[in-house]
Amino acid sequence: MLYDYLLLDHKSKEPLYAQLYGKIKAAVEKGHLAAGEKLPSIRHLSESLRVSRTTVETAYQQLCVEGYIQSSPQRGYFVQEAVHTSGHKPGVIPQITDEPGPKVRYNFGSDWVDSAHTDSKLWKKHVRQVLNRQEAIASYGEHQGETALREALAAYSHSARGVAASPGQIVIGAGTQPLLYLLCGLLKPEERRVAMEAPGFQQAEQVFADCSIPVRFLPQDQDGVTIRELEASMAKVLLVSPSNRLQIIPMARRVQLLQWAERTGGILVEDDYNGELRYRARPVPAMQGMASERVVYLGSFSKLLLPSVRIGYMVLPEPLLKRYRKRAARYNQTASKIEQLALADYIREGRLEKQLRRLRKLYAVKSTRLTETLRQMFGPLIDLSLQETSLRLLVTVKNGMDSRELVQRARTYGVRLQEARNREGCVVLGFAGIPVEEMAPAVARLKEAWLV
């Protein structure tokens, strides 16, 4: 085989792998490579082109991350099916149909994920394997969650997030909400005073409301909640989302928060939503690892694995664990046993970490692409500020419109996005749900909407 259209220029300044990437990408986009078609194997192509296997591998990987092609281990690389259909891909279905309006064509809502890049095949395989274990489906699950999963999570959360937890400290649940209910039940009467960073975490607020636990929202400086406000609030429980903020909480403030907890006997609930998804910045370990005695750690997976898998976990510190054990039997496990066991195997085989690496690369590409496109099209008319871990970009538009108007106008042009709270002229673009190749058209649409 010669693959002459892929011939590379060794004298060019552009790296070999980049040349190859570009050529294949072009071939896919122009339809020269049909959907489902098999690409030459890494070895064959590297021999044909007289380059190293790594060169080909690097190019393939990048294409893979961006969704042009798909890897099937030990079988080959294949051109993605239907990448460029303009319709909705399965898996990008709106959560709720909030107020109807013009049809949403580009969804920058932060509750979406572009599921084109999940490895549902592998997940299915694991579920199937669990199904074949008769004892797994024919018996009740453990109240606290399957031991196998708790063991896998202890190891994973340690290596991925620096969480120090034994399997016995981990409680599984069908997402964050059931776990929070459980946590509320563990609080002593005098502890039922909760503070949060800012309104907006509706799922949590609802739980506290249901448990009739009063919630205070604390004013913040740029580093997050201040100790002064925290102490003034008289709260005994502070719920923080260190990874889901515009700015990370610097170490100094973290230490202060932990000191507050130890000094006052307070409880720090650390919601590590998407904590492992730092795709660009350097990793910041969970606070739980710094002082596990006063911290409750909350982790989840729906953004990492598949939207349909709703499993979360909570790491309880010793004092709360004691209270939990007394009443564990009164809480039924909410997460599906089969999915728990499948997830345990998935993690144990290191698949989750692999998936994570893949997602990090993908989101790095997406954020770069979005940033570049915005800069290019709007120039000095916008300011950008990328949230380092979450999958959102904070955009300040300097065209005189306020946040509401920006959102409204975008909406009439078929682009869904969110207002930034407390920031005039700011909107938030969640880019997880936008396929790479739709970034440019989506931004173009925004330009139409905003620059009249």
Added chain:
Amino acid sequence: MLYDYLLLDHKSKEPLYAQLYGKIKAAVEKGHLAAGEKLPSIRHLSESLRVSRTTVETAYQQLCVEGYIQSSPQRGYFVQEAVHTSGHKPGVIPQITDEPGPKVRYNFGSDWVDSAHTDSKLWKKHVRQVLNRQEAIASYGEHQGETALREALAAYSHSARGVAASPGQIVIGAGTQPLLYLLCGLLKPEERRVAMEAPGFQQAEQVFADCSIPVRFLPQDQDGVTIRELEASMAKVLLVSPSNRLQIIPMARRVQLLQWAERTGGILVEDDYNGELRYRARPVPAMQGMASERVVYLGSFSKLLLPSVRIGYMVLPEPLLKRYRKRAARYNQTASKIEQLALADYIREGRLEKQLRRLRKLYAVKSTRLTETLRQMFGPLIDLSLQETSLRLLVTVKNGMDSRELVQRARTYGVRLQEARNREGCVVLGFAGIPVEEMAPAVARLKEAWLV
């Protein structure tokens, strides 16, 4: 992954590779990295720490030279086998196990079912089919529960239990507990006064406690809760389990309860636990069907299908439904989407009703066999009282032992069973989990335990 103990300080004057070298060296010396343990690969560590591969490589090389670690080409770096002071592994905290006790040979616990009679084959088939529907696993579920399942349940609950519900009134959840939390959130402040029949329904009591809703337990006559006590309690919500009692609630009392609800604006929560499993007596339809405006109906499946499938549903009357709709988006669905869809198909094909017929026959046989065997072996030493719908037999043993002692002694003989609350010398035998052919040996074992 994270390797938080290796996190580097980019602002430090010390070179990155030197920092890394020092940290790993310290970890090896302190024994945190055991001899022979594999270090993270250069690639992974460089990605995790967001430094270049060379940085990691330089550190590794230096460690290699100094004999701390060893390179094994194409395999990785490993900690040198050498004598190091042993230390505790990080993050491994001893797990607490519940009291062991003698091995359980015969399990009369009421949370047990005899798995030989579940049709797991068919269930597996349905799950597999759902797995093959890509859109099913690659998208978020509906907050209220999958429409397909709610439609199937509306039809099933009507035909099986006389429940009058449209799919829009049905809310799915991972068992009764999450649904009760949700229900608590729907109550107005003045409605937060709950009455129950008697202590013992721990799962529900715990939910009310978590929501700080006071619960009154009402004295009963033989037909259940009396209206007089109900009115005296000033409760606004009454939780009844009509099918999970020793005696059914007669129609007259049912009407009285419904009238109470209508007269006072009260809410009747009907927990129809195992309601469809009347294997001996004539079926009694759900109260919900008699006056759906004031009744919340709760149904579940774990006893019908497979213990591992934890799906329940709640039928909300119009007034509560309105409140629910307003905040539905704030509650995430807890039940597994895949299992919801599999269950929908299962029900739609009429499998659930078939399974029900099978179980009714089976449990009729089991209860007869158990009753007969007990009478035969113990003669006049015991009194039996069979709960008409539930899968339990209330046994009064007249050998002078109290409930605690009966349970304890049985346990040492490898038989697990439960105390009957508030009844001296009584124990509860749940027979769902004992295969028919093991009834006789199990009872013989009890005889050994109790008749010394």
Added chain:
DNA sequence: GGGTATTTGTCCGTATGTATG
């Protein structure tokens, strides 16, 4: 149809060129 050889993606340590003080 069951064992064996081959193909293939993937992981790995390594080497080299280059930019920046």
Added chain:
DNA sequence: TCATACATACGGACAAATACC
């Protein structure tokens, strides 16, 4: 000139999927 850090490129080893006998 040298130390540091990064980007690119190389080929060996491995296990799983597949094709072949």
